[in-house]
Amino acid sequence: MAKQLKTIKCPQCGSTQKTALAAEHYLCQSCHSEYYLDNDDINVHIRHHEPPPHKECLPEDEIRLLKTLGLIVVGLLLLSGALTLFFRFEKAAIPVKHTSSSTSTTASPTSELKKPARYTTFVCSFLPHSQQKIYLSVVEKVSGSGVQQQADDPESGFYAVFTDLTTKKIVKKVRINSHAKARWGTPSKSWSIREFADGKIYLILLQRELFQLNSDTLSIDPVGETFFSGHKAFQSGIATIDFVSHSQGSGFTILSNDGKRLYYYPVIDKVYAGDDAIYNASHFMRNLLPDHSPATLYKFVGPKFPKEGDKKELIKITYLNNNGGPISIPQRLNWYEGYDPESKTYVGPATKIRVLDDADRYRIINFKNLTDPDRIYFSPVIMYYDQKNLFIAVKENASPDAAYNLQKLDPDSGAVLWTIPSPGIQDIYPFDDGFLMEKDCTHLYTIDADGKTQTTYTLTYEE
Helix, strand or coil, X not given: CCCCCCCCCCXXXXXXXXXXXXXXXXXXXXXXXXXEEECCCCEEEEECCCCXXXXXXXXXXXXXXXXXXXXXXXXXXXXXHHHHHHHHHHHHCCEEECCCCCCEEECCCCCCCCCCCEEEEEEXXXXXXXXXXXXXXXXEEECCCCHHHHHHCCCCEEEEEEEECCCCEEEEEEECCCCCCCXXXXXXXXXXXXXXCCCCEEXXXXXCEEEEEXXXXXXXXXXXXXXXXXXHHHCCCEEEEEECCHHHCCCEEEEECCCCEEEEECCCCEEEECHHHHHHHHCCHHHCCCCCEEEEEEEEEEECCCCCCCCCEEEEEEEEECCCCCCCCCCCCEEEXXXXXXXXXXXXXXXXXXXXXXXXXXXXXXXXXXXXXXXCCEEEEEEEECCCCEEEEEECCCCCCCCEEEEEECXXXXXXXXXXXXXXXXXXXXXXXXXXXXXXXXXXXXXXCCCCEEEEEECCCCC
């Protein structure tokens, strides 16, 4: 029987694209079905199977990149393993001294060598009301390397270190009972400290925990809920707590759990609700408390609208103080060339009659100019003052690179009594017949009444 010529198509999908596997035995390139021809009955037999997933070839540059990354990963793993073995054997060879024995032993290869404790100082202050010459440092002690190890270490935590400056020795080092966990890298502004008008010293941790210093027992004690229990405004609880600014006096700014902004002044035991209430309470003569009294401050004052040739002048100011209640010490005062209350006329810039801007707002009752007419103050700063002493820091000249000098002035006349270099002095405290100069929380020195250096201190926190 003669064969008819026909196009062979895949009986499964109809494709003519095929591959010959054997005589009259084919594989469809489209659906991957196998089929063959039966000459007797011209039947086509099919064997169908699913093709493997189609794989797209990556470009050669991507293949090279993947290979390179793979080699880098393998290299880092090998290096990490090598370093681990190296340091493990290094630690095994270091002798470790134990406090319970005077002999040295060697740690086993599987033991971990504990890192020495590290200290971070947060706040510090000389305690003028203590019986001894005590300097307080609030520090964080951290042992170990990892964050979890530091938190779990029983020695890690916040400590109050009390140093006797007479003997230069630590008289007490006590752990502060706080909820916050100590760890290396705690923000530097976590702690704040303030002495209030009644002499009490408070500390705040992370705007969450309030403490009070006990100068008699040399301890820092948590302030309990009873501290605020006398006021219904705090019944919902306290979300955050902080000190008001120094210029506002002896108070706390508090956010209650129900979202209210409150200001609490414990010396007078009074609460002010909201910013408007505290502003009115701290400004203007009409809002003074009955128990107010005169107080003194010193300020550098210049014209409100300065012109070339104008200069700062040192002014002694008497104002009315609320004695533990809200106040507002001006951060900046200006001469006001305008209305003279004595003559009840406006005065021009050429006259020597001057009044202070906003005198009523800051409760200023009088002032005295202590400036020598020939004196020029370059970048002056008030450092410290009391009834008998006045210190200023001032640059030698107008150069931005000029060094600062510390000058002691007569508090009534402004006359310069003596001048010494001022290498980074941050704070000044009365100390015996002289003064304690604080460069930072670990570097201190004392001077006598004539400005001569007496004793230097470098504080440490290990007994």
